[in-house]
Amino acid sequence: MLLYILGMIGIAAFAITGVISSGKKDMDLFSLLFLGMVTSLGGGTIRDVILSVETVYWVKDTSYLWVACLSSAFAFFTVRIIENRQTLFHYADSFGLALFTVVATEKVLLLGFSPSIAITMGIITGVAGGIIRDVLSHRPPLVLGKEFYATPAFLGAALVVLLEKNIPSHEFNSIYAVALIFILRVFAIHKGLYYPSWLLYKKR
């Protein structure tokens, strides 16, 4: 149940980033609904298609589809009155990343897959929607920037696996992992947190 609600909030968060992301060009309502929905539903779709254990989640339960659609529409009309959209964009993106990574890792573990598959799938689910959004909006994917992005997702997914092994089904496991990812991302956004240079591949 908690996973379900967290998943829905993640969808709304990513839908908002899809709408803001497009801010560099004129786009109409339906194009933006499309971009918002692809951003928010894309990651989980790729996860379900690769695992092919169940029907893709939003085909099975169309509530996801409606939440993605309505939150994109809501964002379309409200986002324009917000001053600092770039900050909102990064916060919503980090929140979506945290929620999707954790929810997907939990879900894949519950389906009985190994920890390495669960962590990989968690990261893919967390970052794939944002990658599609960034490629379609002609911006370099956030995940491939210098600041912490893939790392928090990895650490959060690993924390889920660790907690589920030691204190299985504890109700706050997801919350801890979501908090870890989100806080690391907020530090990365505000402090430009990145690795020491020997763990960076420098541009030439």
Add this chain to the structure above:
Amino acid sequence: MLLYILGMIGIAAFAITGVISSGKKDMDLFSLLFLGMVTSLGGGTIRDVILSVETVYWVKDTSYLWVACLSSAFAFFTVRIIENRQTLFHYADSFGLALFTVVATEKVLLLGFSPSIAITMGIITGVAGGIIRDVLSHRPPLVLGKEFYATPAFLGAALVVLLEKNIPSHEFNSIYAVALIFILRVFAIHKGLYYPSWLLYKKR
């Protein structure tokens, strides 16, 4: 049967757009066959993979593969003699969009899915091939432009659902919906049809 033929024509139309789209750089015959085939087969492939009800259509019936391959080759040799390629590009793209959206919506309805899934899948099938083409050719995706694109696809898919509910299996249902999408797109191309500004998300 009508759906089958319309699907084939859609594949040919999208194959042509794939060939023209590449016109900004030198490309050889096989690269263009590849781009044409990805453009024309991509949308339906994504639809079938997400629904995972049947084998992907061109794996089951390789006629689709051959039509995509041969129409790309045909376009490769003939398109260069045409003066106004951009107009042809937009017309062929609109025609493919109309056909794929309608055929996919009908197909998904026939498979027993709900109207919201059918409309979503119709739109995805219609626009996905073009998106892949545009991303690979480094042009901004048509679907994310200011002019009507996602809207006609949505209206056409909705019309299919409406007609199938009220006059099921009427033989002209598909034709009406195809015409609606195509005509709206032609207006969008020639008159720059777009929404009033409060339904546009302005660039800043």
Add this chain to the structure above:
Amino acid sequence: MLLYILGMIGIAAFAITGVISSGKKDMDLFSLLFLGMVTSLGGGTIRDVILSVETVYWVKDTSYLWVACLSSAFAFFTVRIIENRQTLFHYADSFGLALFTVVATEKVLLLGFSPSIAITMGIITGVAGGIIRDVLSHRPPLVLGKEFYATPAFLGAALVVLLEKNIPSHEFNSIYAVALIFILRVFAIHKGLYYPSWLLYKKR
């Protein structure tokens, strides 16, 4: 067994290209692991998802996942000491293209699909990982350049089909086809091998 080893080497080769490809911007270890893994696992994932006959290969056998991860990490630390990275990039990419195309064509034939499906899937598997890498790194996809790329993949896949029909399960069949693709690509890189102009679609 030979196919298994060739597949693993192909994964390592593509992982290296993923790491080098990013060389235009600062990227951290985890972002590069992600890019390397997407590049090396992407093509086969798309193949398995489209055929949907078996579980995606790296979900079934996580050795692939670990090889992709470890060779990306290895490349991250070693590639920076190499002078001529562009040459290494193109060689590793050609080697990966050759191995993936051939291994996939063999695998799809063994699953009982027709030659046209096997050749198509071979080409898709060979080029898809590189396309994802190039799109994410904001470079024009190699496959859509003027030099031979799709053509060697096609010829190699066709050679596999031809050899398997005439001398089935001969142990060197794969080696011949890999050599054909790789040698054609090396010529294309060093001699700028491309088609006569009537088989090129000129930029305007």
